[in-house]
Amino acid sequence: MKKFTVLLIALLALASFTGIGVAQDGDTVNILFWQAASSLNPYLSGGTKELEAASLVIEPLVRYDPDGVMVPWLVNEVPTVANGGVSEDLTTITWNLRDDIVWSDGSAFTAHDVVFTGEYCMHPEGGCSTLSQFDGVESLEAVDDHTVKITFTGPKPFPYGPFVGYFTPILQKAQFANCMGVASQECTEQNFAPIGTGPFMVEDFRPNDVVTYVRNPNYRVEGQPSFDRAVFKGGGDAESAARAVLETGEADYAWNLQISPAVLSAMEGAGQGTVVVAFATNVERLMVNHTNPDPALGENRSVWMADGSNGHPFLQVDAIWMAMSKAIDRNVIAEQLYGAGGIATCNILPGPPIYASTNNDDCLVQDIDAANAMLDEAGVMDSDGDGIREYMGTPLHVSYQTSTNAVRQSTQALIKQWWSEIGIETELRNIDAAVFFGGDVASPDTYAKFYTDIEMYTNGSNGTDPETYMGNWRTTEITSPATGWLGSNVSRWYNEDYDALLDQMSQTGVLEERASLAIQMNDLLVQTGAMIPLVYRGSVSAHHNSVNGIAMNAWDAELWNVAEWTRS
């Protein structure tokens, strides 16, 4: 036994003297995602981590660059009405595929693969998570080996849903042919190692742990990727991921570093790596409940009535929600809690730039006095002297829920303090994310049921075009028990003019007109109190200084141009 111990100590001593030799091999790029990928088939998982992990292997026809501009990837050009790729009546789009693309197994990449991918996702029993990208698609057709024609059920002013961006990469028909519908769940071999056209091929996949890739010898660009191998390691937490890149240099790239800005900048100060940020459309916002969440209402709690009879007792009063918005110092929240990854905003649609409204910017300045004056003027006074104002006899007692997350709880605490200064009492709740964002109809704590007055979370548009996102506040999208609480209008906000603007947008193909409509809708939403925007949130990642060519992207996969990464 003694001998064994001595041997062990000797081995450890030996090991410790040779230094760390894990990363920085020169030919392997080490990517750290603190949430591990659970599958490499993005159609079956839908999480960002799986989309990113798969983006090294399978690719869409067109990618977005960091500015949100479409870049032809597997096609010759992006079809538009001008170049004849999109029909005049906006009902079809025709893609011309490049003819020099091959799959990593050497077989040719054809229109049949593209059509197959669409049919795979649209299969009614497949449970495809990116199905909404195919909204309005009537049929897909391989005109010839390199031409795909997509027909929509009606005019589609923005026909770039299917096969554009990292949500809908192309799968190989030969590999997935037997995985349609119900069978997709059991195609473990295919789902864990899809064959792709991308710079890397899957060598080994350990679900929820690590993916190892090797260079795709058939990649279309000579000399790319410059790395022979890539490792996509998961697990741990954001802070240690940041440390592994910025302090120990064990990894080359770390994703989603939403940690205390002070800690992150201190780590960056070590000089080993760089923090990179990119903004898309995500906004952390307060949703304002336009229905009455009083538990005494029983089945009618938080249920919207078309006649407006079940409205919120005080949150639909302009002076009250406006004062609540005015009392918040968005800059403090953005700077102290989000750091580089957050900008104070008054819009629900803050990007891309042409869609961003400038009409609401006065909310950026906190003004407690003005907020108090607003309430006084509206007659919302504290008549019984308990420090809480009353509206028509109802004390302004607000329940405010969000998911469990350090930054969100800090935001809650700040806002509670500010609201107390204008005579509004706040009760805070936080709920585990899987429950809060979950769809369990039996749970009273889901964001969709919205059994509180205020709730906070982040949402954004699924790409550069805001039409689908703005459609979230359509009257027909109001969540209610009748639809099993499905729907995306969780504020239960209702405005006929808004629905008319949406209809108008669905008929408009000209970009500038669409932008002007989007701005009108954004203004309508924030000026009538559907919600209170707080922070425009970016994605924060970090890379080691020895890796060049990283172009942080919030519109597509962060790893979109991994083929161009090099080591200096």
Add this chain to the structure above:
Amino acid sequence: MGKYTIRRLLTAIPTILVISFIIFAVVDLSPSDPTGNLPLTIPPEVRQKIREALGADDPFAVKYVKWLQQFFISEPLNFLETTLGITFPGSEDRVRVISWATRGPVIDIIAERLPQTLWVVGSSYFLGVLIAVPVGVYSAYRQYSIFDQVGTFAMMVGFSVPTFFTGLMFIVIFSVNLKWFPSVYDTTLVVTDIESLQQQLRQMFMPVTVLTLYTTAQMSRYTRASTLDNLQQDYIRTARSKGLTERTVVTRHAVRNSLIPVVTLIALQIPGIFAGALITEQIFRVNGIGQYLIIAIQGGDLPTVQTVTFIFAVLVVIFNIVADVLYGILDPRVTYS
């Protein structure tokens, strides 16, 4: 003894079935959702379809019977097929326990993760026992000596400082400042030669030390207490008065008897090795069974949570029987007939 063991094993079967039902009910009743962690840009209707495809909205009884069938019939058959290389009829249509998150067989993932869990948690447990027993015995033998005082203090620290703190401290000292050991555990590393063995030992050093500290603390307190009890016994005085050497008195008489409760404790804690060490695995990215269970719980992955906790429950039941049987063997006063 044999009869007793068989009786215990037979009564364990209904126990295990009841446990499986309770676990399933608890997990199923908890308000988590396999689509809950997906980005909000995925509309609710699509989420509903995903849940339908997974069978997450099936009635409780259907889900439970499905799982029973998959776990107790499909999985053993599949195991036999892969190990013996034969094919049973209907092997094409047989559905194994499939995880909702990965859409891969749960058992395969457990098998894939078992090595790193056993390496890290197992070796820390082994080392812990190796250190704890002599320390505990000597502390008891020289009660209130400097060694005992220092040992007690060190063990108190090891016991009360949480592993997430020691783990972080180790990373800051050994990875960030000294750069001796990696803070990211490479699960794909295969030990083939001296160099890879070195690498394996180096990456194991921090998690194993953190865990060993904790196990040692717990075990050595037990050993010390039990040895102290025995040293006061009449038979020790008898042994001494027979003129036996101190060494024989302590090692042959006191320690042997003191280890009876310790051995039981060790046996009872062995299932814990398989469950992994949730926090330590997370900190060092060991990604073993503990981390798998946590991800599955967070992601509302019912088949995985059910299978992992159930296997754990079976191990607990089995090792309880082992501990009882061992007790009978070690302590002649205990009879089961």
